[in-house]
Amino acid sequence: MPTLETKEMNTFNDIKELVTALKREEKLISEMFSKRKSIDYKLNDALELVDYEESRIDLLIQKAVIRQNGDFLELDGQFLEFFEQVLYVSEEINLSYIDENIKNIKENIVYFLNESSENRRYAYLRFIKKTFRNMGLITLRSVVDLRRNIENTFKNESNYKNKQLKLENLDEKRTVVTNLIQQTLFLINEEELTFFNRALDEELGRIIIELKNQLGECSHNLIEIEKQIIDYLNQIKQQGRFLEKLRKLKYLKDNFIIEAETNIKQIVSNKNEVIFETKLNESINLSIDFLREDERAFIAIKRIAKNHRDRLLFKPEMAERISNDYLDNNIEEEIMVNLEEVRNRFIATSDNLFNFILNYDFLKEVEFNERVTIFCQIISQYEEELQIQDNYQTTNGIEYAMVFSR
Structure with missing residues (x-):
């Protein structure tokens, strides 16, 4: 049987080495991150940003900071997710992470209550505090990402069916976030009263108060998000009904039966909208830049001048010379109060x-x-x-x- 050999992963040895590598290749990583959605980043473009030292790119590939696919490079998913999370530009809503935090808190509360050693109890309590602190930030970020995704979907998705499906899926995520908030508040206010009676200290009290404020803010935003989704879905339905009627009218028009099958003449005769009025042609003044620089404008001017040769030419009057008094530099100083x-x-x-x-x-x-x-x-x-x-x-x-x- 073949033996399994443990192979050491080629990763950074410590934080200092990681930060140094990211700092050294700051220009390349920043450029690849900013263009992560617009283009496939080519190896030749990357070489230009590292002064054509291919070994520097090889090192990033070995350390799994970037990945190579033929002649193209991309940021590793782990680093890409980290940058998006830290910079608040992630479009993914990680609801499972919130749910996992709730489960971890419940587990560590049980460990805390069963533990007799003060040092171990403090370790469990410290983990619970850290998790509670993170939950507020993660929930707020999820609500912000949810609102941004809803607006982007409604404004940028061109397919009406997909737009409706995406909004309905985002509405389901909104419901999940709402339920997770309710679970967290139930955990704090009712489910684990014994733990909070035993473990509550000043720091934990501040964390819980801050968490409740954050969850309250999220709840209010989720109510507004629900109204927004309902409004967007109604608009999509109205647009869908309009397009359906428009297609039906086009079918009737193409088959020359629109007047026989509908009362369009009667409806149009009762309308006074501007669209039905006679179109007036108004003159448009040409721009000065066009008259100065375009050869076609010069040809047109000569043609018009030829047709108006019989007109009297008026000699323009010269303006009087400007007095030197107006050209002197007069400086007026004023002391302002700082x-x-x-x-x-x-x-x-x-x-x-x-x-x-x-x-x-x-x-x-x-x-x-x-x-x-x-x-x-x-x-x-x-x-x-x-x-x-x-x-x-x-x-x-x-x-x-x-x-x-x-």
Whole structure:
């Protein structure tokens, strides 16, 4: 019998080697990723991006970053999926991953409750926290991908039957996401109360609150997505009925029985739409670029000029010489108030903001009312850096709050 020999996979030895390789071939990988849907990437084009060093491409092929198919290259599916997931450009909705996370949480909750060792209990708890944290992000991403796929399908799919089928399949995925959200909330609120009573700490509490907020946001978006799908399906049905009627009318017209079989004359006679009115021919002005550059325009101008030789020629009047006073460079300088500079100087003091601005040197004459306006603008733009107190003072009939830097 033939023996099975274990063969070590030719992969990266550590993270540093992986990151270094991706950084070195950044230009090639970026170009292949951006054109992953538009063209089949040729080996000759790739060689140009690595300075014609074929060994660099061979290394990426050996490490399974890219794959070669004849004279063409493509990113390996594992790396392609990773880039799409990280950059939020994936069109695939991985619902099984959410379902798998729910199962893993339930399993680790059982392990946690059965375990007596504190170290092992903490390991299970850490896994549960990480999974809960990931579930919110994954669910949000799934809802975003679902909405994007629905819009792309409705706008770009030309086949009406396929468009309807794809939208119905996406609606089924929407239902699956909704059910998974309900399962997650049931797990938190009802199914595993014993676990949360024993294991709940401050970090887990924050994670659960954040997860509930994310799932609530997803639920509201799924309601809007359901309305959108219903609207798109109704539009498809209406368009389908319209095309069916149009094909029937064309059949009647082609067989010269449209007037005998329908009341089209009566309907058209009662219509006053613009499409039934007599078309008016209006002159269109030619562009200046066409008159200057196109030889056909020059020939037409000469022909028209020949037909109008008897017309009087008017000598254009010359405009008067422009005075030198209008050609002089007059520069007018204006000192502007830099609110950020005023803010920076105020933060370095212990004075209140109103009194600081009242005595601030703006290098120009600034009236009292304008200084009040500057006071309001700084509070509006830099409110987070200021401490606004509840006591008030009055100056020149203006009541203002006491404001200090934090």
